[in-house]
Amino acid sequence: MSLRQRIFGEVEVEWRFAFGHDMRVMMHPNIRVILLMASSVALALRPTGNPAPAESSRVRVLLDTDTFNEMDDQFFVTYALMEPRFEIEGICATQYRVTEASVDESYYEARRILNLMGMSGRIPLRMGSDTAMPDPQTPRSSPASRFIVERALAKDPRPLHILAVGALTNVASAYLENKKIRDRIRIIWLGGSRWPEGALSEFNAVNDRAAVKCIIEAGLDLTQIPTETCAQQLTTTFAETERRLRHRNAVADYLIDLYRDYGHDQKVIWDMTAVACLLQQTEGKRFFTITDVPAPRVDEATLKYIPNPEGARMKVCTGLDREKIFADFYARFPPTADLDPPYLTLACSRDDPRAVTLTFNEDLDPDSVRSLSGFRLQPDVPVRGVQLVDARTVRLQLAASLDPSTAYTVACSEVRDVAGNPVGPRNTFRFQPQPEMHDGLRATLYAAGSKLTKLPVPELSDRAAVFRGQTLELWLSNSRKSFIEISLKAIFVVILEGNLEVPFKHEYEISCYADDAARIELDGRLLVEADLGAGSVRAASRVHLDKGLHPVRISFLQRGGQYLLNLYWNFPFHEKQRIPWNYFCFAAR
Structure with a gap:
């Protein structure tokens, strides 16, 4: 015992904090209780789920992912990282365009997820090959393929489970570089469209045909999750995702933002199936119907499967339980309570002087908007009826017409959001009727x-318009019904004109997500320009705006193929969201 210990009664202890940091401290016995209390608090802050299992019972896992290709890869990586029984040995980025830079995009997107989850620097990240294998016998060596070999041959009795959710370039190359890994790896691959016939069109398979042939015919421990006959059942909607993940933690909010920017009502979260499949194989969960079959041969040119009764055994997933998989995923996020009150963010009366439209910043409880006594106008005009137009929009039918020369104040007192929170202090809005305006x-x-290949478009007055008219739908997509009824192969231009009604004087961020190109002009000045020449692109700009109407012109160019236009904004009392239809208006000519 040291002199200091004898004098102060201290004892030396080694302290391991819940966050993984080690510290050696000198501690007085009477202070132990304080540190024990601090330890309890730290443990309470750990992610929800089961306690970390013993090292020997954990499952060694390596993720091989084209993380930047679609938004489902980010869900996949998050799901895997949140499983306490998975010992994630590394993440390998794989190509998805067979061109330079796609693997770089996936690498940095995986790093972003690690940063959001506080795991940066703790999990190795390796970059794979930019190009597909030239044939089934020739590998494309890369840091990723060499890392797979290293981890597979590590001195550990446990096998290495590889979850591959993109092209099989890295995995097949690793096997060809060192076939000693054969008995040390277990592969789950999301790919191949239909079973048992195979398909030419499946994205992951097409991006490296030679790798598919190599892996399926190699006699490895392989489980395949076909996309069309299995994985596509794992579909969710943006509304469900936002409701289940909103404010749960930083990565949850990021997943919501990704889905919002993706621009579709619903999406298959393909890649999460690989995590769920491994949970079934190692943790006894029941998510899939899995069939043991002889591995077929593969026609590399067509990616059709050739029956091979003498082939090595492999497993194929032929069905899944969507509800159970999503329930398991959402349960891993820390719980949160919605304590935020709803706010009234806009009131307007357009076109019909006997109606007022109210907009709120979050979804409302339908029962809370039915009472006529919950809404009042000053100067007094009796409310005769109430209609919930959509989850955040209420329309009041009035007993008399409003006077266009008079400013009115509407107040709501009984409105609640879907969590039961009553309307907050911002429950009034002052407006002046605009009977000459249309929504x-x-x-x-x-x-x-x-010849029309870029924005801004030249004068179009000499061209015949395919459509002229009003649109309430500012979310344009080939997957949604709208005024655009035109061949996907066509090049077309949409011009949207009118006014943006700004509800508060403040700084706003206005952004768009476009495929292929868009320009937003506000108050006669260029605000946002989004155009990469091909494919989808995001762009945003911040601007200080006064309350009231601001002239807006939106130009959208489609160069053929799938198209998408989404408009968003951020402003007080709002998270980022699509700009609702009722914030736009135009005057009849």
């Missing part, structure tokens, strides 16, 4: 020739 924007659709 939405004036839309003009032009079929353009091949």
Whole structure:
């Protein structure tokens, strides 16, 4: 015992904090209780789920992912990282365009997820090959393929489970570089469209045909999750995702943002199936119907499967339980309570002087908007009826017409959100009727020739419009019904004109997500320009705006193929969201 210990009664202890940091401290016995209390608090802050299992019972896992290709990869990586029984030995980025840079995009997107989850620097991240294998016998060596070999041959009796949710380039290359890994790896691959016939069109398979042939015919421990006959059943909606993940933690909010920017009502979260499949194989969960079959041969040119009764055994997933998988995923996030009150963010009366439209910042409890006594106008105009137009929009029918020369204040007192929170202090809005205005924007659709390849478009007055009229739908997509009824192979231009009604004087961020190109002009000035020449692109700009109407012109160019236009904004009392239709209006000509 040291002199200091004898004098102060201290004892030396080694302390391991719940966050993984080691510290050696000198501690007085009477202070132990304080540190024990601190330890309890730290443990309470750990992610929800089972306590960390003993090292020997954990499952060694390596993720091989084209993380930047679609939004489902980020869900996949998050799901895997949140499983306490998975010992994630590394993440390998794989290509998804067979061109330079796609693997770089996946690498840095995986790093972003690690940063959001506080795991940066703790899990190795390796970059794979930018190009597919030239044939089934020739590997594309890369840091990722060499890392797979290293981890597979590590001095550990446990096998290495590889969850591959993209092209099989890295995995097949690792096997060809060192076939000693054969008995040390277990592969789960999301890919191949239909079983048992195979398909030419499946994305992951097409991106490296030679690798598919190599892995399926190698006699490895392989489980395949076909996309069309299994994985596509794992579909969710944006509304469900936002409701289940909102404010749960930083990565949950990021997943919501990704889904919002993706621009579709619903999406298959393909890649999460690989995590769920491994949970079934190692933890006894029941998510899939899995069939043991002889591995077929593969026609590399067509990616059709050739029956091979004498082939080595492999497993194929032929069905899944969507509800159980999503329930397991969402349960891993820390619980949160919605304590935020709803706010009234806009009131307007357009076109019909006997109606007022109210907009709130979050979804409302339908029962809370039915009472006429819950809404009042000053100067007094009796409310005769109430209609919930959509989850955040209420329309009041009035007993008399509003006077366009008078400013009115509407107040709501009984509204609640879906969590039961009563309306907050911002429950009034002052407005002046605009009977000359119509909701939405004036839309003009032009079929353009091949020479029209970029924005801004030249004068279009000499062109015949395919469509002219009002649109309330500012979310344009080939997967949604709208005024755009035109061949996907066509080049076309949409011009949207009118006004943006700004509810508060403040700084706003206005952004768009476009495929292929878009320009937003506000108050006669260019605000946002989004155009990469091909494919989808995001762009945003911040601007200080006064309350009231601001002239807006939106130009959208489609160069053929799938198209998408989404408009978003951030402002007080709002998280980032699509700009609702009722914030736009235009005057009849």
